[in-house]
Amino acid sequence: MIPNALLNPDRFYKNNGDGTFAEIANQVGINNTGISRGMATADFDNDGDIDVIAAAADTSMGSSQHAILYRNDYSGNNNWLDINLVGEISIKDAIGHQLEIKVGDQCWIHEVVGGRSYSSQSSSIAHFGLGSKTKADSLIINFPSGIQKILTNISANQKITVHKDFNQGIQHVNLPQINIFQNPSRGNLNFQMSAEILSGKIEITNLEGQIVYSSSAKIGSGENILTIDLSVSQGLYHVKFLTNNNLYRGIINIVKL
Numbered sequence: 001m002i003p004n005a006l007l008n009p010d011r012f013y014k015n016n017g018d019g020t021f022a023e024i025a026n027q028v029g030i031n032n033t034g035i036s037r038g039m040a041t042a043d044f045d046n047d048g049d050i051d052v053i054a055a056a057a058d059t060s061m062g063s064s065q066h067a068i069l070y071r072n073d074y075s076g077n078n079n080w081l082d083i084n085l086v087g088e089i090s091i092k093d094a095i096g097h098q099l100e101i102k103v104g105d106q107c108w109i110h111e112v113v114g115g116r117s118y119s120s121q122s123s124s125i126a127h128f129g130l131g132s133k134t135k136a137d138s139l140i141i142n143f144p145s146g147i148q149k150i151l152t153n154i155s156a157n158q159k160i161t162v163h164k165d166f167n168q169g170i171q172h173v174n175l176p177q178i179n180i181f182q183n184p185s186r187g188n189l190n191f192q193m194s195a196e197i198l199s200g201k202i203e204i205t206n207l208e209g210q211i212v213y214s215s216s217a218k219i220g221s222g223e224n225i226l227t228i229d230l231s232v233s234q235g236l237y238h239v240k241f242l243t244n245n246n247l248y249r250g251i252i253n254i255v256k257l
């Protein structure tokens with residue numbers, strides 16, 4: 001959407017999906033014909049669709065310097081997914097992070113940015129329209145540092161909050177109560193989890209399926225910390241623990257100092 005600084009109507013462009021855009025402001029009710037100075041988007045009423053607010057410096061309706069809320073009253077059946085990526089240690093609004101949603105061979109990308117229009121700040125919550133898709137196969141969070149965090153199998157039509165700083169780089173496929181430290185590390189990694197899981201065989205593979213660490217050594221009864229020396233480059237790795245009765249899997253993001 002483009003708010004106008006001149007006495008022209010606000011404009012709203014629809015992505016046709018083929019590299020072209022269609023101007024449809026009148027069709028969707030974007031009807032301010034006065035001067036606008038800024039615009040922001042957010043799901044103001046938390047109903048799963050994106051609304052628009054524009055700062056009107058002067059309007060054809062006789063008032064001046066007020067906000068116009070274009071509430072989106074979409075009533076179709078398309079699905080959506082909102083990702084609220086927050087930081088507790090680093091930048092709270094996750095500005096500079098990139099989020100990728102993948103469903104089958106389709107991919108949507110959203111970059112969390114600090115501003116899009118004059119003196120305006122849109123919501124930092126990433127909104128994805130999924131069309132007829134009822135779930136996302138994966139959510140890939142690309143940190144500005146190059147670190148990735150991956151979540152999988154996320155149902156549509158919900159807003160999820162991802163805490164990007166805690167348990168950094170660990171995806172709990174079915175690994176319960178796992179903590180990995182120090183990560184970032186200079187060498188050794190400590191796996192802290194239940195003694196029952198640690199009693200099994202551990203296998204760590206890279207994304208090409210090559211085993212980079214494997215051990216079936218038992219640790220002391222009742223111990224819940226396993227320390228291993230991983231001489232690998234930083235990146236994503238699959239980790240598996242095979243006990244007598246269960247297979248536990250997860251993805252870890254090893255970061256080297």
Ligand SMILES: [Ca+2]
Binds near residue numbers: 048049050
């Ligand atoms: Ca809304």
